[in-house]
Amino acid sequence: MDDDTRWLNPDERGAWLSFVAMVSLLEAALDRQLQRDAGMPHAYYRILAMLSEVPGRTLRMSDLASITHSSQSRLSHAVARLERNGWVRRRPCPDDGRSTLAELTSAGYAALAAAAPGHVHCVRENLFDRLTPEQVGQLRDICQAALSRLAAEPGVIPIPGACKAVTDTAMG
Amino acid sequence: MDDDTRWLNPDERGAWLSFVAMVSLLEAALDRQLQRDAGMPHAYYRILAMLSEVPGRTLRMSDLASITHSSQSRLSHAVARLERNGWVRRRPCPDDGRSTLAELTSAGYAALAAAAPGHVHCVRENLFDRLTPEQVGQLRDICQAALSRLAAEPGVIPIPGACKAVTDTAMG
DNA sequence: CGTACTTCGTTGAACGCTCAATTTTCTCGG
DNA sequence: CCGAGAAAATTGAGCGTTCAACGAAGTACG
Numbered sequence: 001m002d003d004d005t006r007w008l009n010p011d012e013r014g015a016w017l018s019f020v021a022m023v024s025l026l027e028a029a030l031d032r033q034l035q036r037d038a039g040m041p042h043a044y045y046r047i048l049a050m051l052s053e054v055p056g057r058t059l060r061m062s063d064l065a066s067i068t069h070s071s072q073s074r075l076s077h078a079v080a081r082l083e084r085n086g087w088v089r090r091r092p093c094p095d096d097g098r099s100t101l102a103e104l105t106s107a108g109y110a111a112l113a114a115a116a117p118g119h120v121h122c123v124r125e126n127l128f129d130r131l132t133p134e135q136v137g138q139l140r141d142i143c144q145a146a147l148s149r150l151a152a153e154p155g156v157i158p159i160p161g162a163c164k165a166v167t168d169t170a171m172g
Numbered sequence: 173m174d175d176d177t178r179w180l181n182p183d184e185r186g187a188w189l190s191f192v193a194m195v196s197l198l199e200a201a202l203d204r205q206l207q208r209d210a211g212m213p214h215a216y217y218r219i220l221a222m223l224s225e226v227p228g229r230t231l232r233m234s235d236l237a238s239i240t241h242s243s244q245s246r247l248s249h250a251v252a253r254l255e256r257n258g259w260v261r262r263r264p265c266p267d268d269g270r271s272t273l274a275e276l277t278s279a280g281y282a283a284l285a286a287a288a289p290g291h292v293h294c295v296r297e298n299l300f301d302r303l304t305p306e307q308v309g310q311l312r313d314i315c316q317a318a319l320s321r322l323a324a325e326p327g328v329i330p331i332p333g334a335c336k337a338v339t340d341t342a343m344g
Numbered sequence: 345c346g347t348a349c350t351t352c353g354t355t356g357a358a359c360g361c362t363c364a365a366t367t368t369t370c371t372c373g374g
Numbered sequence: 375c376c377g378a379g380a381a382a383a384t385t386g387a388g389c390g391t392t393c394a395a396c397g398a399a400g401t402a403c404g
Contacts, residue, residue: 005289012300015308018315020218023195024241025322035392041360046192062382069196074361076384081360098369098382117177128184130317136187138310143190145302150197207362213390234352246391248354253390270352270399 026126033122038115043070044078045119048087048112051104058103060093087111198298205294210287215242216250217291220259220284223276230275232265259283 008016030042038045050067051057059067065075079102082088087108093099104112128136180188202214210217222239223229231239237247251274254260259280265271276284300308 003289005292006296007292008295008300011305011308011312015312015315016295016300018312018319021241022315022318022322023199026318027195028241029322031392043360060382061384069193069200071362072383073363073385077360080384093382096370096382100383117175120177120179123180123188124178126321127318128180128188130321131314133183135310135314135317136183138307139314140183140187140190142303142307142311142314143187143194145307146194146198146299147190149298149302150194150201203362215390232352243392244353245355245393249390252354265352268352268400272353 029126030119030122034115034119037118038111040111040115043068043074044082045112045115047075047078047082048104048108049116051088051102052109052112056103057109058101060096060099061090061102062099064102082108085111201298202291202294206287206291209290210283212283212287215240215246216254217284217287219247219250219254220276220280221288223260223274224281224284228275229281230273232268232271233274234271236274254280257283 027042034040034042034045040048046068047064047070050064051059061075061079062072064070064079065072068075070078079088079090083090085108087105089103089105090100091103093101131139199214206212206214206217212220218240219236219242222236223231233247233251234244236242236251237244240247242250251260251262255262257280259277261275261277262272263275265273303311
């Protein structure tokens with residue numbers, strides 16, 4: 001172990017342990033709440049939420065994968081399940097024979113609308129209601145700083161048009 | 173939808189979208205790196221890391237579940253796999269017939285030591301090297317604020333002794 | 345002592361995600 | 375037009391996590 005590894009200093013280690021604990025518990029809390037009250041995991045809620053915010057409530061599978069930070073495979077499995085629930089409908093894209101369009105159905109919108117208040121309550125209760133307005137800004141800046149590197153990772157290609165239009169207004 | 177739900181304001185929504193994106197991508201990057209280079213997911217790395225930091229490299233399953241913020245069931249499955257790899261050994265607890273002790277083997281320690289540099293590099297590259305020292309402190313405070321609520325969630329009982337002793341020094 | 349209750353850990357089924365093919369369609373250079 | 379390569383989406387196997395159920399061992403109280 002004669003390494004040139006730059007280990008975490010005490011401040012960084014403390015922050016990292018808090019971060020890992022916080023993320024584990026928060027994700028678990030969100031998943032438990034949504035699974036119990038709406039019959040879907042957090043990842044599926046985000047798919048419905050993203051679709052709901054876009055004109056026509058329709059997106060190409062590829063774009064939907066990008067804005068939900070999901071692999072195509074993962075999204076394909078997920079949408080297959082959402083379609084079985086009647087919450088999403090798939091149809092071929094007229095402009096590009098390779099693409100598939102995913103559309104939020106009215107049943108899907110209703111499920112999302114029913115789930116949203118409980119979900120937002122959970123997010124507030126466990127995060128934002130514990131933070132000062134200053135800390136909200138700090139959190140955004142910290143995440144953006146990390147994203148400057150993460151968004152360039154293999155397999156993560158930012159979508160020029162669709163992404164921005166949505167992330168400005170989506171509710172999470 | 174005539175609700176008294178307090179929706180997220182624009183600042184909160186922006187922070188939340190950044191946070192969700194950052195967490196998804198960071199977790200994915202950590203899992204990919206560890207799976208590729210060390211043959212284990214991040215959750216399993218954390219189990220080995222926690223064991224390695226404790227006197228005797230041994231913990232009761234219950235305590236190990238607590239400090240890794242894992243359910244007992246999840247930990248039980250995980251340790252079963254780690255034991256199959258020869259990285260952890262289980263034996264009955266002499267003090268309490270219900271309990272099981274999990275001990276990090278020397279092979280397990282070696283696997284951890286081999287995995288650590290690459291993992292820390294990944295954490296640095298995608299997070300800490302993008303943050304100012306001030307932001308590191310802000311991140312810790314923000315996570316601690318959220319943990320003040322999350323740590324009290326159902327199923328999460330802080331361990332009086334073992335937990336503190338470890339979280340002061342563990343490397344994540 | 346014995347009954348009720350709690351704690352500890354495990355198990356199996358169901359489910360979601362990852363990874364590595366595979367198929368279909370589009371694009372581009374010749 | 376044709377062939378090579380890229381892009382879009384899907385599929386199935388393997389793995390990790392969740393959830394509910396269970397057995398085994400400790401605790402509290404009459």
